[in-house]
Amino acid sequence: MKKTHIAVIGAGAFGGWTALHLLERGAHVTLLDAWGPGNSRASSGGETRIMRCTYGPDQPYTELAAHSLKLWKRYERQWNRQFFHPDGVLWMLSSKDDAYERGSLAALRDAGVKFSELSTPQMKKRWPQINFSGVDWGILEPDSGYLEARASCQAVADVFIALGGVYRQLAVLPPSIDEPPLKELRLSDGTRLKADSYVFACGPWLGKLFPDILGSLIQATKQDIFFFGPPAGDSRFNDIQLPVWGDHGERFFYGIPGNFSRGFKVADDTRGAAFDPTSGERVVSEATLRRVRDYVEFRFPAMKDAPLIETRVCQYEQTSDSDFIVDRHPRMSNAWLLGGGSGHGFKHGPALGELAAELILKDKKPRKCWQLSRFSKEK
Numbered sequence: 089m090k091k092t093h094i095a096v097i098g099a100g101a102f103g104g105w106t107a108l109h110l111l112e113r114g115a116h117v118t119l120l121d122a123w124g125p126g127n128s129r130a131s132s133g134g135e136t137r138i139m140r141c142t143y144g145p146d147q148p149y150t151e152l153a154a155h156s157l158k159l160w161k162r163y164e165r166q167w168n169r170q171f172f173h174p175d176g177v178l179w180m181l182s183s184k185d186d187a188y189e190r191g192s193l194a195a196l197r198d199a200g201v202k203f204s205e206l207s208t209p210q211m212k213k214r215w216p217q218i219n220f221s222g223v224d225w226g227i228l229e230p231d232s233g234y235l236e237a238r239a240s241c242q243a244v245a246d247v248f249i250a251l252g253g254v255y256r257q258l259a260v261l262p263p264s265i266d267e268p269p270l271k272e273l274r275l276s277d278g279t280r281l282k283a284d285s286y287v288f289a290c291g292p293w294l295g296k297l298f299p300d301i302l303g304s305l306i307q308a309t310k311q312d313i314f315f316f317g318p319p320a321g322d323s324r325f326n327d328i329q330l331p332v333w334g335d336h337g338e339r340f341f342y343g344i345p346g347n348f349s350r351g352f353k354v355a356d357d358t359r360g361a362a363f364d365p366t367s368g369e370r371v372v373s374e375a376t377l378r379r380v381r382d383y384v385e386f387r388f389p390a391m392k393d394a395p396l397i398e399t400r401v402c403q404y405e406q407t408s409d410s411d412f413i414v415d416r417h418p419r420m421s422n423a424w425l426l427g428g429g430s431g432h433g434f435k436h437g438p439a440l441g442e443l444a445a446e447l448i449l450k451d452k453k454p455r456k457c458w459q460l461s462r463f464s465k466e467k
């Protein structure tokens with residue numbers, strides 16, 4: 089019997105894992121990417137991403153993240169590779185504005201995620217290198233940590249190819265939607281590709297491919313990342329002595345210590361200015377650097393004069409509600425749209441890919457909170 093042929097466009101965390109799950113379920117899959125899996129323009133580029141399950145109340149992501157973590161570990165065992173580093177994740181919280189985290193606790197419990205609530209004296213004792221001023225309590229997820237981003241995207245693509253998937257490094261031109269269903273893709277080398285179904289997992293580029301329906305729904309925002317150099321021989325700021333951390337004060341700062349000896353990674357999660365993922369120059373802003381330096385000096389006083397040793401600029405592919413987009417194209421029933429990771433999508437790659445493969449092959453409906461129809465209420 090002829091296998092169903094599915095073209096997946098985008099080999100980032102969403103597209104790569106979806107392509108692999110489709111292949112594992114018996115489809116013939118062609119994966120295309122303009123610049124390569126986890127490339128430096130992609131949202132899945134860069135070395136590391138946080139794996140955490142604390143997500144506030146009434147949302148699907150705690151359960152999805154917990155399932156994804158199981159899949160990350162299962163594939164690690166299968167491939168004999170390590171992408172997940174279980175250093176724990178510490179949330180530093182002020183009781184003034186902790187509805188999000190307080191609301192997370194029931195979801196963590198329901199999903200069977202291990203966590204402990206910590207008092208400030210407990211945290212001070214355990215991590216004396218942190219100034220806990222303004223912090224009233226904390227949540228520690230001891231089994232969470234960080235993931236290797238770029239490297240795992242490449243590994244997913246490598247396994248996909250080894251298992252018989254077809255990978256092509258080409259750009260897909262915006263599809264013509266005159267006569268549904270979608271019949272073929274036009275590629276940057278002038279050729280065309282025909283498939284039965286198409287999955288567009290183009291991260292911050294999704295709106296460029298479908299300007300009429302997604303142009304205003306996904307905003308690419310500039311996010312600056314900083315790596316500071318700890319004092320020589322000082323291991324207080326690497327992943328042996330510090331967990332991954334998030335600090336939910338007026339702004340949300342987060343960091344991944346150690347980070348393959350590339351420095352103490354710190355970022356401000358506040359959504360930045362609009363950014364073009366293709367042509368944007370990846371230079372951090374002086375204002376954000378100043379803000380991040382002030383924060384580091386306050387929260388990690390021994391890092392006061394730490395030099396900036398590396399920077400990165402990435403972009404979030406932000407939806408207005410930070411929920412993903414997992415849906416069929418409204419006019420082309422054989423085209424699926426997968427994106428809107430909104431600064432938290434990476435960890436979910438294996439679980440979201442599995443879920444997308446099931447939706448596509450079994451003709452199921454996605455969750456309401458990921459459907460495009462939710463945006464029509466906003467118009």
Ligand SMILES: Cc1cc2nc3c(=O)[nH]c(=O)nc-3n(C[C@H](O)[C@H](O)[C@H](O)COP(=O)(O)OP(=O)(O)OC[C@H]3O[C@@H](n4cnc5c(N)ncnc54)[C@H](O)[C@@H]3O)c2cc1C
Binds near residue numbers: 132403
């Ligand atoms: C600074 C930063 C920090 C983050 N931190 C975290 C975190 O700690 N934890 C977490 O879980 N998530 C985090 N995220 C979010 C997460 O990284 C993203 O949500 C996720 O990687 C998005 O994956 P994606 O596959 O949708 O997009 P992408 O990784 O951007 O992949 C899209 C791919 O499509 C390709 N493409 C685009 N257009 C075309 C075309 N026309 N033809 C062919 N190919 C095309 C691109 O080359 C790209 O490879 C962070 C993001 C950033 C930027």
